[in-house]
Amino acid sequence: xxxxxxxxxxxxxxxxxxxxxxxxxxxxxxxxxxxxxxxxxxxxxxxxxxxxxxxxxxxxxxxxxxxxxxxxxxxxxxxxxxxxxxxxxxxxxxxxxxxxxxxxxxxxxxxxxxxxxxxxxxxxxxxxxxxxxxxxxxxxxxxxxxxxxxx
Amino acid sequence: xxxxxxxxxxxxxxxxxxxxxxxxxxxxxxxxxxxxxxxxxxxxxxxxxxxxxxxxxxxxxxxxxxxxxxxxxxxxxxxxxxxxxxxxxxxxxxxxxxxxxxxxxxxxxxxxxxxxxxxxxxxxxxxxxxxxxxxxxxxxxxxxxxxxxxxxxxxxxxxxxxxx
Numbered sequence: 001x002x003x004x005x006x007x008x009x010x011x012x013x014x015x016x017x018x019x020x021x022x023x024x025x026x027x028x029x030x031x032x033x034x035x036x037x038x039x040x041x042x043x044x045x046x047x048x049x050x051x052x053x054x055x056x057x058x059x060x061x062x063x064x065x066x067x068x069x070x071x072x073x074x075x076x077x078x079x080x081x082x083x084x085x086x087x088x089x090x091x092x093x094x095x096x097x098x099x100x101x102x103x104x105x106x107x108x109x110x111x112x113x114x115x116x117x118x119x120x121x122x123x124x125x126x127x128x129x130x131x132x133x134x135x136x137x138x139x140x141x142x143x144x145x146x147x148x149x150x151x
Numbered sequence: 152x153x154x155x156x157x158x159x160x161x162x163x164x165x166x167x168x169x170x171x172x173x174x175x176x177x178x179x180x181x182x183x184x185x186x187x188x189x190x191x192x193x194x195x196x197x198x199x200x201x202x203x204x205x206x207x208x209x210x211x212x213x214x215x216x217x218x219x220x221x222x223x224x225x226x227x228x229x230x231x232x233x234x235x236x237x238x239x240x241x242x243x244x245x246x247x248x249x250x251x252x253x254x255x256x257x258x259x260x261x262x263x264x265x266x267x268x269x270x271x272x273x274x275x276x277x278x279x280x281x282x283x284x285x286x287x288x289x290x291x292x293x294x295x296x297x298x299x300x301x302x303x304x305x306x307x308x309x310x311x312x313x314x315x
Contacts (some may be wrong), residue, residue, distance in 0.1 A: 013189045014224045018231015019238065021182030021194075021276075026236035028175020029167070033252045034315065040305030045164045046172035051279050053173045057180025058284030061187055069188075077191030081285035084272050090289055093271020094296030096263050101297060102304025104260020105252060107275040108268060109179075109196030111261070112229050116236025118247025124254045125261035132265020133200035134208065141212040 007074040024054070025113035032114070033105030033122075040102055100132075182235075183281060186228070193285075195277025196232070197268035199225045251315040256308075267297070 028050045029035040039047035065079040072079060084090070101107055106114070106125045114122040165172075186194045202222035205213040240247070250257075268274040271293050273282060282290025 010190060011224060011227050014186055014192075014194075014227045015231040015234075017182045017186035017189075017194065018228040019182070019235035020185060021179055021228075022232035022235020022237075023239045024175045024178030024180075024182060024235075025232065026175075026239040027178060028172050030175070031236055032248065033250050033257070035167075037252070037305055037315075040302050041309050042302075044166055046167060046169060049169055049172035050176035050179065051275070051283070053176025054180035054183070054276075054280040055283040057177055058183050058187070058281050059286070061180075061184035062281075062285050065188060072187075072189060072191030075190045075192070079187075079191055080193075081287065082193045082277070082281045082290070083285060083287045084282070084289045086289040086292060089270050090272060090293050091296055093267045093269070094293040095267070095300050097267025097271055097274065098297035098300025099304050100260040100263025100265075100267055101275075102260075102301035103263065103308060104257050105305075106257065106260060107196075107264060108200065109232060109274070109276045112196065112199075112232040113236035114250075116233040116238075117240045117245075118237075119250050121250050121252075121254060121257060124257035125264075128258040128261020128263075129197075129200055129265035129268075130204065132262040132267075133197075133269050134204055134210075134265075135262075136266045136269045137201060137204065137208075137212040138210055141210050 010074050013074060021109065022113045022116055025110055026117055030107075030110040030113065031117050031119065033125075036101070036105040036107075036110070040105070104128075179276070179280060180284070183276070192224075193277075193281045194228055195273050195281060196229070197264075197274040197277060199229050200265060201269060253313075253315065256313070271297075 025031050030050055035044065036047065038044040062081050066081060069079055071077060104125055106122065108129060111122055111125050111129065183194055186192055201213055202218040202225045205218050205222055273293065278290040278293040283294060
C-alpha cells in the first residue's frame, strides 16, 4: 500500500465522496432495477437526466481542474481526464455489459447502493458480478499475451 | 387544449417526474467530483470487483500493482456508496425496499455485467459519467454500445413475457 505522501484526510474524503455518490444513486432510483428496466423499455426516460446530470458535474470538475488547477491537495497527483485506449475489448465489453444490464437492470455502483436501501435479493447480482469479474480475469490471465509483471 | 399537449407528452415520457433523476444525477457527479478534486482520482464503481478479488485470489491479474495499491480506498468508496443509500433511505423515511426482479435474472445479469465492465474498461460510472464528462471517444463508443444492447435485451426479455 503506497500511503506515502497521502494526507490523513485521504480515506475520509473518499468515504464522504462515496456517501454523496450513494445518496445520489438512491435518490435517483437507480438502486431499483425496476426503474432502470422502465428506462430500457421506453416507459420512463428519467435515467437520461441521471447520467446527463452526473456527467455535467464531473465534466465541469475535469475542465476546471485540468485547465486551472495544478495538483490534487490530498495526494499531489496531477489532474487528468479519463481517457482510455479504444480497442476491440471496449466494444465487446460494452456488448456483454449491455446484455447483463438489460437482463438485470443492475450495474455495479447502483448494486452497492441497492444494498443500502435494504434490497437483500441484490446480493444475487453482486455475487454474479464478482463471479463474472473473476471469470474474466482468470480467462485473460491464462492467455500469454496478457501476462503483465505484478509490479 | 393545444397548449397542454406538449405537457401531456412530457408527463408520459417522465411518469415519475424529472427532479429526483436530475437531483440524484447531480449528486452522483458531485460525489465523483469531490473525490477527483481532492485526490485526482477518477473513481469508477466496477474496478472494486477486481481489486477486491486480490484479497482472496492468487490470480496474477488481480494482484497487479494498480489493483493492490488501490484496493483499500476502493473498499472505503464502496462502503460509502452503501452508507449514502442507507442514509437517504433512513432520512426519507421510505423504509427498506426489495426488488421483484427474479433471482436468476440478477445472478445471470450480474455475471455478464462483471465480465463486460472488466473487459470494456469501465461501467456506467467509469465510462458513462467520468468518461463522458472527460469527452473521451472510447467512453462514447462504450456507452453507445451498452445502451443499444441493453435496450434490445430488455425489450426482448419483455417481449418473451418474462416479468418482472
